[in-house]
Amino acid sequence: MSEPSSSSRPETTLLVLGATPPTPPPRLGALTGRARVLHADETTLAARLPLADALLVWDFASDAVRRAWPGEGPRPRWVHTASAGVDHLMCPELAASDTVVTNARGVFDQPIAEYVAALVLAMAKDLPRTLGLQRERSWRHRESGRVAGTRACVVGSGPIGRAVAGTLKALGITVALVGRAARPGVHGAAELDRLLTRADWVVCAAPLTDETRGMFDARRFGLMQPSARFVNIGRGPLVVEADLVAALSKRWIAGAALDVFEHEPLPADSPLWTTPGLIVSPHMSGDTVGWRDELGAQFMELYEDWAAGRPLRNVVDKERGYVPGH
Amino acid sequence: MSEPSSSSRPETTLLVLGATPPTPPPRLGALTGRARVLHADETTLAARLPLADALLVWDFASDAVRRAWPGEGPRPRWVHTASAGVDHLMCPELAASDTVVTNARGVFDQPIAEYVAALVLAMAKDLPRTLGLQRERSWRHRESGRVAGTRACVVGSGPIGRAVAGTLKALGITVALVGRAARPGVHGAAELDRLLTRADWVVCAAPLTDETRGMFDARRFGLMQPSARFVNIGRGPLVVEADLVAALSKRWIAGAALDVFEHEPLPADSPLWTTPGLIVSPHMSGDTVGWRDELGAQFMELYEDWAAGRPLRNVVDKERGYVPGH
Numbered sequence: 001m002s003e004p005s006s007s008s009r010p011e012t013t014l015l016v017l018g019a020t021p022p023t024p025p026p027r028l029g030a031l032t033g034r035a036r037v038l039h040a041d042e043t044t045l046a047a048r049l050p051l052a053d054a055l056l057v058w059d060f061a062s063d064a065v066r067r068a069w070p071g072e073g074p075r076p077r078w079v080h081t082a083s084a085g086v087d088h089l090m091c092p093e094l095a096a097s098d099t100v101v102t103n104a105r106g107v108f109d110q111p112i113a114e115y116v117a118a119l120v121l122a123m124a125k126d127l128p129r130t131l132g133l134q135r136e137r138s139w140r141h142r143e144s145g146r147v148a149g150t151r152a153c154v155v156g157s158g159p160i161g162r163a164v165a166g167t168l169k170a171l172g173i174t175v176a177l178v179g180r181a182a183r184p185g186v187h188g189a190a191e192l193d194r195l196l197t198r199a200d201w202v203v204c205a206a207p208l209t210d211e212t213r214g215m216f217d218a219r220r221f222g223l224m225q226p227s228a229r230f231v232n233i234g235r236g237p238l239v240v241e242a243d244l245v246a247a248l249s250k251r252w253i254a255g256a257a258l259d260v261f262e263h264e265p266l267p268a269d270s271p272l273w274t275t276p277g278l279i280v281s282p283h284m285s286g287d288t289v290g291w292r293d294e295l296g297a298q299f300m301e302l303y304e305d306w307a308a309g310r311p312l313r314n315v316v317d318k319e320r321g322y323v324p325g326h
Numbered sequence: 327m328s329e330p331s332s333s334s335r336p337e338t339t340l341l342v343l344g345a346t347p348p349t350p351p352p353r354l355g356a357l358t359g360r361a362r363v364l365h366a367d368e369t370t371l372a373a374r375l376p377l378a379d380a381l382l383v384w385d386f387a388s389d390a391v392r393r394a395w396p397g398e399g400p401r402p403r404w405v406h407t408a409s410a411g412v413d414h415l416m417c418p419e420l421a422a423s424d425t426v427v428t429n430a431r432g433v434f435d436q437p438i439a440e441y442v443a444a445l446v447l448a449m450a451k452d453l454p455r456t457l458g459l460q461r462e463r464s465w466r467h468r469e470s471g472r473v474a475g476t477r478a479c480v481v482g483s484g485p486i487g488r489a490v491a492g493t494l495k496a497l498g499i500t501v502a503l504v505g506r507a508a509r510p511g512v513h514g515a516a517e518l519d520r521l522l523t524r525a526d527w528v529v530c531a532a533p534l535t536d537e538t539r540g541m542f543d544a545r546r547f548g549l550m551q552p553s554a555r556f557v558n559i560g561r562g563p564l565v566v567e568a569d570l571v572a573a574l575s576k577r578w579i580a581g582a583a584l585d586v587f588e589h590e591p592l593p594a595d596s597p598l599w600t601t602p603g604l605i606v607s608p609h610m611s612g613d614t615v616g617w618r619d620e621l622g623a624q625f626m627e628l629y630e631d632w633a634a635g636r637p638l639r640n641v642v643d644k645e646r647g648y649v650p651g652h
Binding site: 125127133140143145274283290 | 436437440441443444445447448450451453454456457459460463465466467468469470471472473474493496497498590591592594596599600605606607608609610613614615616617
């Protein structure tokens with residue numbers, strides 16, 4: 001890797017894996033004269049990877065990095081992904097390398113927490129049915145639920161899970177936060193099953209790792225109360241989707257909302273679209289107006305640290321698959 | 327009025343204006359041996375009113391009291407309505423009488439606050455559109471809004487308005503509370519127009535009185551921002567419904583939700599059902615599971631105070647049309 005240069009000739013190369021359709025990352029203009037910015041897409045990434053000192057994974061939904069990384073030649077010393085999860089890009093070769101991986105920790109926390117609150121309240125107040133009755137011009141008074149005094153189990157104790165817990169608590173909900181290992185304020189994974197049996201709301205905000213893949217399956221849906229509702233804003237493969245469909249159909253649980261899916265976009269023939277009691281949304285929970293600007297600004301802050309040789313924030317534990325710590 | 331009796335023969339008569347379909351008020355069994363409980367419906371109320379020492383308006387949506395009260399004969403000394411608003415039952419003769427009127431202040435506060443939060447978050451997160459796209463099996467990612475950092479104007483500074491304000495503040499929203507007269511923490515009505523011009527959310531939680539009838543009209547919708555959303559959980563006639571339809575159609579405001587209407591149930595041919603950007607719900611915002619039990623328990627607490635000659639809580643200022651206070 002070349003040193004960040006104060007000469008007129010940039011010696012640092014930043015490679016940007018762009019989104020399709022292209023939405024160029026904002027603020028990279030600030031690098032003019034300081035770095036050479038190369039763009040790649042899924043087809044050109046493998047060839048350009050050896051040229052890069054740093055890689056910005058702007059197209060965070062792509063798995064191109066995971067496919068291209070094991071190839072020949074030098075590799076960037078730093079990879080930043082404009083997402084909270086790193087499951088799309090991690091591969092054993094990247095994990096074993098010296099390359100530092102950082103993520104967009106922080107940008108999505110509060111928006112996702114609000115989105116979960118919106119889903120919880122909508123389900124408590126039976127809003128989907130109200131909207132359906134409105135389409136039929138049908139006045140049908142019903143009683144709805146209170147959320148204050150109910151219990152939530154939030155699975156995933158990173159910044160997103162903690163923000164979700166904070167917002168639900170602000171609504172008067174008692175929250176149990178579950179992480180990999182117990183620590184003050186966080187239950188360890190060993191307590192999950194017990195907590196599931198008493199939760200009114202189960203929110204999945206876990207990273208996708210080998211340990212968490214498929215963690216919400218028939219057995220765990222079977223532990224939940226018939227009145228419980230399940231929300232997934234983490235990653236699709238955390239849930240065994242067929243098991244969730246069955247759990248809803250058999251009324252093991254009362255409702256669910258998925259913002260993330262095993263296959264995205266969700267195929268038009270997926271049974272999830274029409275599963276009774278299930279709200280389907282298109283992976284939008286964290287994406288509030290201005291989110292791309294925030295992601296761009298966050299990358300530039302990290303870039304300044306990297307260029308100056310300062311320690312980076314948001315460094316992912318590549319074995320665990322997320323940023324450890326509080 | 328007879329004194330509350332400790333003899334074996336009840337001398338107090340409680341008249342209950344029942345709901346249609348009949349949902350008997352719970353807990354009145356506790357009065358066995360202590361009071362004679364008579365029931366009335368809209369057709370029998372006028373004839374039975376002179377027999378009653380106290381009247382429980384269990385059918386709080388009925389205007390039978392307002393119609394029957396001006397008639398001949400003695401009148402109950404105490405009227406309790408199982409609702410927050412007293413607009414359905416008040417008439418000049420009742421207002422001028424010595425009869426004490428109490429209401430269900432307190433029962434609906436927190437449920438309604440949650441309901442408003444559900445509507446605010448659903449509109450911020452574009453949930454109605456998401457549910458519509460789900461029906462079409464259409465994956466369409468959109469950016470949504472954050473509620474933290476936005477501004478709400480809550481009109482009505484009684485317990486419901488204050489509970490709404492508290493819940494919205496817990497979501498990070500800056501709230502201006504507007505009452506009839508300014509007091510610490512509450513803006514006076516004279517400031518309403520100015521506050522409307524800068525609110526992202528306008529929530530109507532005002533009592534229906536001669537002063538407030540039709541307060542949300544074309545002029546006031548015209549003051550709001552094009553991005554503003556309006557929510558009414560107070561009483562239908564606080565809003566000039568045709569003006570709201572026009573304001574939404576002309577995009578003077580971005581959206582609205584009505585839980586209360588000039589005519590309830592909302593007629594099937596009302597244009598409100600299909601006004602774009604409008605959520606219609608069937609006057610259910612405060613009615614969470616167990617609400618009838620709570621209303622019954624609250625009445626019994628008041629009854630004990632009344633029977634013992636103790637001062638009553640929740641006494642309505644019959645001129646103003648609500649319980650004054652903080």
